Amino acid sequence: MISPSRRKRLASAFVMTLALPALTAHAQQSTPETAPGYTMPSTHAWDMKSDGGEIYRIFVSYPATEAPADGFPVLYVLDGNASFAAFAETRRIQERFDIGKSIVVGVGYPTDLAYDVRRLNDYTPPMIDPPMPVWRHLAKYKSGGRDTFLDFLTGKLRTEIGKRYKIDLDRQSLFGHSLGGLLALHALYTRPQAFHSIVVASPSLxxxxxxxxxxxxxxxxxxxxxxxxxxxxxxxxVGGRDTDDDPYMAESFANRMDRLSNYGLRLRFHRYDDENHMSVPARAVTDTLRFAFGSR
Structure with a gap:
């Protein structure tokens, strides 16, 4: 069970996550445009509609080099608006090495803000009814669409990426943070062959x-x-200073998964002692690329 003080911290964290768009929008309105925005090299971006009519913004970082015979391996990064840039630039500056000879796909939303409330629906199961008091303020938002989102991620989107780039269908990986980590675990449990590698960062267990x-x-x-x-x-x-999702719970989870190594589940665990919930994704970029692309 979660202690009352911890519930209060968790509630505050989720309120801040959902409030980020409003806060960022206010900041944008207050800042005059004095120069053109920065455009990332070696990237493409477009909006794409799922079969259910949902619009996603797709960001792609691709190598300038010729694709290998089997095609480039691919890493799909959830919360693409927030995390794609860090993965893209890290991949690009290491393009002469193996982990840079790959494609990074950020899956986000049609906004310039870091997070969109639609992630709640795309990454989670239906909220329990009645919801816990600490989550009650989130009950007004749609939830429970994770399987529909996974259908898009592993179906229509993967097909579209394969049309635009030469990719290795046997080396498709997934990165998810927080609720995105929860979605990544759902993919492991329900579609264990869908991804070659899965990375979960500070999962909302x-x-x-x-x-x-x-x-x-x-x-x-x-x-x-x-x-x-x-x-x-x-x-x-996980981050050792994470007060939003318990790093000890994640470490306990990793220990349980490690016991499955004799049954074919290959697991690695990293704890970044100085990182908090929101700094873990950036800290994990290189480790994630190495894990996804460095070896089979």
Whole structure:
């Protein structure tokens, strides 16, 4: 169970996450445009509609070099508005090395803001009813669309990326932070062959009163009984100063997953002692690229 003080901190964190668009919008309105904006080299961006009519902004960082025979490996980065730039520039400046000979796809929303409230629907299961008091203020937002979003991520979007670039369909990876990490775990549990590698950063394991645990147990049972076969590789990263999602809970989760190594699940765990919830994604960029692209 989550302590009352921890619930208060979690509620404050989610309020701030959802308030970021309003705060950023106010800052933008107060700042005059005095020069052209910066355009990132070696990138493309476009808006794309899912089969359900949802619009996503797709950001792509691509190498200038010729693709290998099997095509470029691909990393899909959730919360693309917030995290794509760090991954893209890190990939680009290391293009002469193996981890730079790859494609990074940021999956975001048609806004210049870092976060969009639609992530709540795309990354989570339905909110429990009645919601916990600490989450009650979020009940007004749509939730529970994670499988529809995964269909888009592994279906229409992957097909479109394959049309525009030469990619290796056997080396598709996924990075998710916070609620995005929760979505990445759902992908592991329900579609264990969909991604070659999955990286979860500060995953929101406490969401819905640890509602992810039944999925974990079911996946573990299927894997240990031989019903899964080949499964994604898993990297778990946390910040030692994270007060929003418990790093010890994530470390305990990683220990449970590590026990499945005899059944084919390859796991790595990194704890960044000096990082907090929002600084973990940037700190994890190089480790994520190495994990996704550095080796098979």
């Amino acid at each position: 406490e969401w819905n009163e640890q509602g992810v645990l039944p999925e974990e147990r079911e996946f573990t049972a299927r894997l240990t009984s031989g019903k899964v076969g080949k499964t994604s590789r898993l990297l778990v990263v």
